[in-house]
Amino acid sequence: MTTRSGRSGGFTLLEMLVVLAIIGILAGIGxxxxxxxxxxxxxxxxATQVATDLRTARDSAMRLTQPASISWTTTTPISSYNLNLPGRNTARNVPNSLNFxxxxxxxxKKIAYQAPYGELNGATGTILRxxxxxxxxxxxxxxxxxTGKVILTDKL
Structure with missing residues (x-):
């Protein structure tokens, strides 16, 4: 299609390059x-996996009326731990190669729940980051x- 001035309608190469540059910048940010x-x-x-395992240990101590715990061997950072439930012990790794x-x-180096009420053994609180x-x-x-209630939060 030709306009009165003799130019054909459409986009110039410069306009296309500017649009592509803008799209590239937005895609990079996204x-x-x-x-x-x-x-x-x-x-x-x-964090959710460890919180769930802590809740499982607490529930097992109350339900099965036997002590349950989570323990670890290293001081810091911790990449694996043991879930010690009545009748079974499971070695667990923190997912995605992360540590806490x-x-x-x-x-x-242990969070232990005592039967039959799922109370903490000798501690009144622990914070894992x-x-x-x-x-x-x-x-x-x-x-x-x-009582050992487990809370997962993003605020200290």
């Missing part, structure tokens, strides 16, 4: 945000009070 969200999800998954740090209440060097988001698993 990609890095996507990667950040994936890494945050991995940290959350690791026991921030407070970890002198015995989950983070990754690749993201700035930190998750905490708190074992609170004598």
């Amino acid at each position: 990609y890095f945000n996507y990667l950040r969200q994936i890494r945050i999800g991995q940290v959350r998954e690791a 740090v026991c921030q407070s209440g970890c002198d015995s 989950f983070d990754s060097p690749l993201v700035d988001k930190i998750f905490y698993v708190k074992v609170v009070g004598v």
Whole structure:
């Protein structure tokens, strides 16, 4: 199609390059945000696994009226732990090659629930910190009070 001035209608090469550059910049920003969200999800998954295992230990101590615990051997950082339930002990690894740090209440390297009420044995609270060097988001698993209630949060 030709206009009055003799130019054909459409886009110039320069206009197309500018549009492609803008699309490339937006795609790059979106990609890095996507990667950040994936890494945050991995940290959350690791914290959720340990919190779930702590709840399982507490529930087993109450339901089966036998002590249950989670224990680890290293001081820090912790990449694996043992889930000690009545009748079975399971070695567990923190998912996605992440680690956690026991921030407070970890002198015995163990969180033990006593039967029949699922109370903590000799401790009144523990805080486990989950983070990754690749993201700035930190998750905490708190074992609170004598009752040993497990809370997963992103606030200390």
